[in-house]
Amino acid sequence: MINFFWASLFFFLVGALFYKKSKASYLLAFVGSVCALLVGIYALNHSNQLFRMSLTTHISITLGLDHLSALFMIIASIAWIALALFSVDYSVFYSKSNLSLGFNLALSGMMLILSARDGFSLLIGWEIMTIFAFIMMVTSGKHYDKAYRFLAFGELSTACLLIGFAILYQSTASITFDALTRGGSVILIFLSLGFIIKMDIVPFHGWMRGIYGEMPDNAAAILSGPVTLMGVYGLERIIPIMPINDSWNLVIIILGALSAFWGGLQAVAANKVRLLPAYSTIENNGMILTAIGFYALAQSITNPDLRYLAMFAQAASVIIALSHTFSKTLLFMSLGHAKEAYDVHTIDEARGVWSGVGKIPALGIVVSALSFSAFPPLIGYVGEWMILETLFQSYKFPNISTEFIAALSGVLTALAIGLIGFAMIKLIGYTALGYDHGRKSRIISNRFMNGSEAGMLLLVILCGVALPAVITLLGFPQLLTSLLDVPAPFVLASNQPIFGVISPTLITLVLITLLIIPVILFMSKQKNVRKVSSWNGGLPLKEEEYFTAQAYSQILEHILRNVYRTKEVRTKNRNGIEVEDIMLKPMNWLTRFVQKIGEGEALVLMNGIISVYVTYILLLFIIVFVIGMMVM
Amino acid sequence: MRLLAGVIETDGNEQLLIIEDGVAQLFFVESEEQRKEFAYYSLLKDRQLHLRNESVSGPGVFRFRYGPVTAGVREAGCFNLYTFGEKILYAGIDLSWKHRRVENAMINKTPQQAVNLAESICSNFALSHSIAFTRAIENALDMKVDMGVQNWRNILLEAERIYNHLHVIAKLASAAAQKVLSSHLSSLFEEALRLNEILTGSRYLMGINDVGGLHHIPSLEDMQHAITTYALISKRFERLFVHSVNNANYMDRLHASGTLTADQAIAMGLSGPSLRACGVKDDLNATISHLIQLPVITQNEGDALARMEVRAEELVNSCEYIIDHLKISDAWNFNSDEKIEPFNQSGEGCGIANSPSGAIAYYVAVNDGLITHAQAFTPSYVGMCAAAFSLDDHIFTDFPFIFDSFGVHFSDAAR
Amino acid sequence: MLKWWPLFGIRRHLTEKRAYKSPINIQSHYGSIFQRSLFVYILDVGSSNALNFEISALESPQYNIHRFGIFLTDSPRHADVLLILGRPTEVMLAPMNETLNQLPEPYYVITIDDSCDALMMSPYPEMKHHVAQLKGVPSPSEILGLLLAISKSKRIVL
Secondary structure: OHHHHHHHHHHHHHHHHOOOOHHHHHHHHHHHHHHHHHHHHHHOOOOEEEEEEEOOOOOEEEEEEOHHHHHHHHHHHHHHHHHHHHHHHHHHHHOOOOHHHHHHHHHHHHHHHHHEOEHHHHHHHHHHHHHHHHHHHHHHOOOHHHHHHHHHHHHHHHHHHHHHHHHHHHHHOOOEHHHHHHOOHHHHHHHHHHHHHHOOOOOOOOOHHHHOOOOOHHHHHHHHHHHHHHHHHHHHHHOOOOOOOHHHHHHHHHHHHHHHHHHHHHHHHOOEOOHHHHHHHHHHHHHHHHHHHHHHHHHHOOOHHHHHHHHHHHHHHHHHHHHHHHHHHHHHHHHHHHHHHHOOOEOOOOOOHHHHOOHHHHHHHHHHHHHHOOOOOOHHHHHHHHHHHHHHHHHHOOOHHHHHHHHHHHHHHHHHHHHHHHHHHHHHHHHHOOOOOOOOOOOOOOHHHHHHHHHHHHHHHHHHHOHHHHHHHHOOHHHEEEEOOEEEEEEEEOOOOOOOEEOHHHHHHHHHHHHHHHHHHHHHHOOOOOOOOOOOOOOOOOHHHOOOHHHHHHHHHHHOHHHHOOEEEEOOOOEEEEOOOHHHHHHHHHHHHHHHHHHHHHHHHOOOOHHHHHHHHHHHHHHHHHHHHHHO | OEEEEEEEEEOOEEEEEEEEOOEEEEEEOOOHHHHHOOOOHHHHHHOOOEEOOOOOOOOOOEEEEEOOOOOOOOOOOEEEEEEOOOEEEEEEEEOHHHOOOHHHHHOOOOHHHHHHHHHOOOHHHHHHHHHHHHHHHHHHOOOOOOHHHHHHHHHHHHHHHHHHHHHHHHHHHHHOOOHHHHHHHHHHHHHHHHHHHHHHOOOOOOOOEEOOEEOOOOOHHHHHHHHHHHHHHHHHHHHHHHHHHOOHHHHHHHOOOOOOOHHHHHHOOOOOHHHHOOOOOOOHHHHOOOOOOOOOOOOOOOOHHHHHHHHHHHHHHHHHHHHHHHHOHHHHOOOOOOOOOOOOOOEEEEEEEEEOOEEEEEEEEEEOOEEEEEEEEOHHHHHHHHHHHHHOOOEHHHHHHHHHHOOOOHHHHHO | OOOOHHHHHHOOOOOOOOOOOOOOOOOOOOOOOOOOOEEEEEEEOOOOOHHHHHHHHHOOOOOOHHHHOEEEOOOHHHOOEEEEEOOOOHHHHHHHHHHHHHOOOOOEEEEEEOOOHHHOOOOOOOOOOEEEEEEOOOOHHHHHHHHHHHHOOOOOOO
8 A cells, every 4th residue: 555655656756757748747647646546545444654754853754644634535536536637638728838747746745745644744745735736826927926825825824834833843842643632722723724724715715816717727626626625634634633622613613604605605796717616615615614613613512412413514524525626626627628618718708518518518517516506416415415404403502602603604604505506507507508609619639528527527426326335435324324214324314313314315216216217208209399499589699699697696796785895887898897805805905015015125125225235134134033042 | 949850851952840839840951050959950860760779898798689579568679778687788779670661652642542651650649640741731732721620630639648648657557566557547548449439430540530621520429428438537547546646666666767857858859748747848739729728737857757647647638628628519510521622732841740749740742642752750769769768777677667658659660 | 645456446347248259250270279278479560559559458457358268478489379460571570480480389370460551561471370360450359259269268258
């Protein structure tokens, strides 16, 4: 097993070396990812140490795998496999850039994160992932200003982790994960903040608005899926072993719920093909964070009633993380396929994927978006049912403030799910199922693209249909039970005695027998069918007469105009409405402030007079020295 | 006030048809100043079929085409509404779908034959059209029309006003989902149409008016029946109207929808109830000599509600007008068999009539008893423009209230 | 003060009880399948507006067409009868054909031609199930009689 781990890292590194030959490079990444998957599957039941190297007496680099990291490695590596395959075809659009270099090394960074047993190796993996994700982002050679924001947030996350581990080292003289059990609340807050920032939780999502539309699709998919998954992994890693802090848990819950609501809200108003799924990422990660917060909260109270809830909440967080990674990878791949085939950016321009681009990308968009809008029996439905079911059981908590916050986050999450459904219908209706206006996409080689999309599509459906298997694989077989005539592993229960249940497997059977088979029978018997175009006042619709995607969501933007800060623009050549993400305000303000300071500093200090500059350097040195002395 | 009703081009000369103090006159254009006096000069001159034919662009903005086949506005016509969702940014109207070239068909017909064509421009304004047309012919051929004929024409014009106003108000009530009100109003509308049939033999007052006279006049019993029925209609309408204005729901839908200021209305060349609803007193009532003067009803708000109120008051006044006239035998008693013969066989002239929705004007040129040039200027043409203008910046839900309140018709506007 | 409409509405009985006679004889192809409900779509292709007003009058409570199961529908896809008003202008021929194309089988087409002969409008194209051609401006009771003849409704109130 250990050989597969090194093989995987080896393939990623070789792939990075071959970045000039991008197809080969991606194929190597594919092989590496398959190795990672095998490692993950093996490590599910066999935890062991992989590597250990002492740097100093207290600090060493330790790599190892246990059940949790194996779980996340499986989830992540499946997304990597799909993305690597997808990128083989996709690379033709960016053949002359170092996109594949960033791809391979970001993957290896994530491998390090997942296998890290101590703070030092985690930070190394974290930095590698952040920097090479940034490299992927600026691969087009433009938009550096927007990409730097990503880097700034990435480094903020690293800084939080660094501070957390530094305090840990100060208090316990060790930075291994085992030492975390002895850490205090401050460490918990810094570490979890570091992970939360990586999950793009509001208000740390500021970098995405400008850059998401500009980067390559596989980079967007990596950033949205596996990279945020690392944040989830970090939280899942530290929360069970760190000491309990109830108020911080409540902050996490409310932050997650707010983030979910905000992501849903902004996704509704998004009109760019890439921005809508990006905000959906915020929404999903918000729900994951809420579930994790509940898990931590329920775990802290020694009430047998809450034992089950803690386990259920943890399962909910993992299921949503899994569903988000799979569905989002599929969504980004299908949308990227369509977007590149049409060479467009907005939802309106990418209409008619089914007839214009292909059936597989269209199906991919439909299935993944349906999964996000909680359509049974897909895996997204299970995740969103689980989070709501968790929140329903908030009455079990002993104190009123927890109940209140839980109820509040329940409201926000429910709104978020509704809003994201609205947004996803917009996405499906316009891109996948829209009318193509006779446009045909440019011809691109799409064998690998179609293959990876089809595989991912089947996986998203299968994960829902074969939910008992997935739940067992994730390590929560206790949640499965039987009810009435449905036999034992096919019912997922949110409590014992039973509070709420679902059985996607049964839903699938019912759907097939009562809907799909009758529809097929009905369709096959229809002989007298006349196909006509849609009725539009007696004339066929012209392209400029189609209802636009912006118009679809305009009514919501108008009703919630105080939240969206909806503005109407009426000039001669440009009419429309503009919405604003006010959560970006602090970041924009900070950017401007730093810019001003920088400009001012440059004017005062770097004005060509050498003595001023030397004084400045000297002063800085003294300050650093004094601070260093004080700390020592 | 001076109202430019139409612009006529004949053999390279341009004439303006101007209504002043109720008298329509033709003026040859001698200077640019004359044209500049009327902001709507080019609109009347061009007689376009695509009104307000501009486009609006922007992210998410699209053209919402309503028509040419719709169940809401049943007539064949098309609205081009530019929108980014709920709000109408710019409204244009395409009249070409109902352009039947009626005026062209009048050429080389005798005036008597052409009356039918004038009536078929817009059958619910059939009498206004035929009166404006026959007045133009009478003007051109220098015919003096009997006072009795004139009185009958006035009485029947008011009958036309009654059923048209009832129709508009019933439509507004139906658009506001006031089912009881709209059902009662449409029953009154049907009563008015039946009464028309009793009085003239046609539910739309077609075929009664002719050049120089009337085909027939109603019998005494029919007049007696009309007096009682119009009294009943007026009474029932007043009760319904009082009841309806107490309904906040209904008033809310009409209030502040499609507001026009007096200046805007004048600059667009509006006439009739739409203009009077903006607080401007026009002199269309003076187009005829009345035995009993009709008051000019105005409102100040200029919105759909004001237009509805003007129509409601006019309706009641018209009922009284007819009743009063039918009670005085001097008003209707004349010998309809005496036909006036034309003095000339050639000439040109104009005529106007105060239709339910504004001034209808005709210009005709006759040579040797055959029409050589005919032009009809209808209130719906400028009304359509005004309706489209007032649709701007309203939401789609306001559409029926604004459009219906102008009482305009595609067949009238497209000719 | 807000007054209450329903009381106002039911005080008066406006529906007339009489027989409506069809102006022409109808040869129906489909037997009595429209006996209980008949949905009519109105299509104006160039009438002089009198027919539009007659349809409005037909909707008045005096005729109360709903008691016979006759309804005016907002989409040709729901229609059993297409009632074409007027003779088509040249540009309206295409929308008219599209409307005919949208009608679900079985359906009937009725045309009412109110145009002056002097207008020289184009003739009706060949249409399937064109069961009735009326001339002039028929009264609402004649139109209703025609629709009742098509639906073969047994619910004619005398």
